[in-house]
Amino acid sequence: MTDWLGLAGRAALVVGAGGLGGxxxxxxxxxxxxxxxxxxxxxxxxxxxxxxxxVDGKVTTLLADVASAEGSRAVVQDATDLIGTPELxxxxxxxxDRRPVLELGDEDWQSILTLNLSTAWWLGxxxxxxxxxxxxxxxxxxxxxxxxxAHPHHAPYAATKGGINQLxxxxxxxxxxxxxxxxxxxxxxxxxxxxxxxxxSEGHRAELESLVPARRLGRPAEVADAxxxxxxxxxxxxTGQCLYIDGGRTLV
Numbered sequence: 001m002t003d004w005l006g007l008a009g010r011a012a013l014v015v016g017a018g019g020l021g022g023x024x025x026x027x028x029x030x031x032x033x034x035x036x037x038x039x040x041x042x043x044x045x046x047x048x049x050x051x052x053x054x055v056d057g058k059v060t061t062l063l064a065d066v067a068s069a070e071g072s073r074a075v076v077q078d079a080t081d082l083i084g085t086p087e088l089x090x091x092x093x094x095x096x097d098r099r100p101v102l103e104l105g106d107e108d109w110q111s112i113l114t115l116n117l118s119t120a121w122w123l124g125x126x127x128x129x130x131x132x133x134x135x136x137x138x139x140x141x142x143x144x145x146x147x148x149x150a151h152p153h154h155a156p157y158a159a160t161k162g163g164i165n166q167l168x169x170x171x172x173x174x175x176x177x178x179x180x181x182x183x184x185x186x187x188x189x190x191x192x193x194x195x196x197x198x199x200x201s202e203g204h205r206a207e208l209e210s211l212v213p214a215r216r217l218g219r220p221a222e223v224a225d226a227x228x229x230x231x232x233x234x235x236x237x238x239t240g241q242c243l244y245i246d247g248g249r250t251l252v
Contacts, residue, residue: 006233008032012088013079015066015123017044019192020142021092022051023220024227029057031228033088036079040065066093067115072122076130085134088231089127091164092142093119096157098198109156116160120167128175128182136179138231141168142223143184145246161186165242172240181239183230188246190218214247 010033014025017039025037029052037059039045045061052059060082066072079086094116097108120141131137146154147161165184172182189208191199199205199217209215226245229235244250 010087011083013086014090016092022048023224026051027224030055035059038062076126089139098153112156117163131180132178139182141184143186184242186244188249212247
């Protein structure tokens with residue numbers, strides 16, 4: 001099979017093995033990339049490793065917590081020791097807390113800010129430093145339609161996703177002269193293991209489907225395909241962009 005995306009043999013670091021991160025790691029491995037996938041949940045890592053074996057890919061799993069500057073930088077070093085300087089990087093770390101603004105405390109705000117946005121800063125900076133020195137690299141951050149839309153009960157999450165969009169734009173601007181592209185994907189409503197319980201309760205699935213012009217929810221593989229493209233040689237002249245994969249949700 002022709003390596004149309006130019007991913008075969010490339011060193012890829014994926015941080016976040018659940019849901020969209022896991023699907024993206026499998027997609028990259030299926031295209032021949034040498035993947036290191038990081039998560040603090042061993043079950044997520046085991047599921048990715050099993051899925052990669054099914055597509056005859058290569059993956060190394062790394063159990064680690066990146067919710068600190070030291071932990072994030074250590075993960076980048078560990079991945080470099082395993083596969084060399086990352087040529088491809090995906091940040092797929094994050095969570096939501098679906099409660100109104102007035103019900104959230106300072107710790108709720110800080111924990112989401114740290115996990116969703118600070119890890120993007122710490123990991124992106126450390127990987128970017130190495131890519132700039134190497135004179136090449138592709139980076140993608142998982143954003144969300146919540147970066148644009150004012151969903152109720154999403155305040156800290158939406159703030160972090162908007163922050164990711166601006167962070168990646170500045171990184172893209174600064175690192176473009178060094179051959180490094182930085183982009184984001186903005187998924188809409190996608191069914192994953194993490195969202196399934198929410199979708200299956202209180203009519204949430206039907207409610208969200210009604211808001212999407214395509215009249216369905218997205219699939220993790222559809223986001224993973226966009227990630228593979230933005231990390232590929234086919235996207236060499238694309239940088240500073242957020243590609244929304246939302247069935248038209250941001251159109252209405």
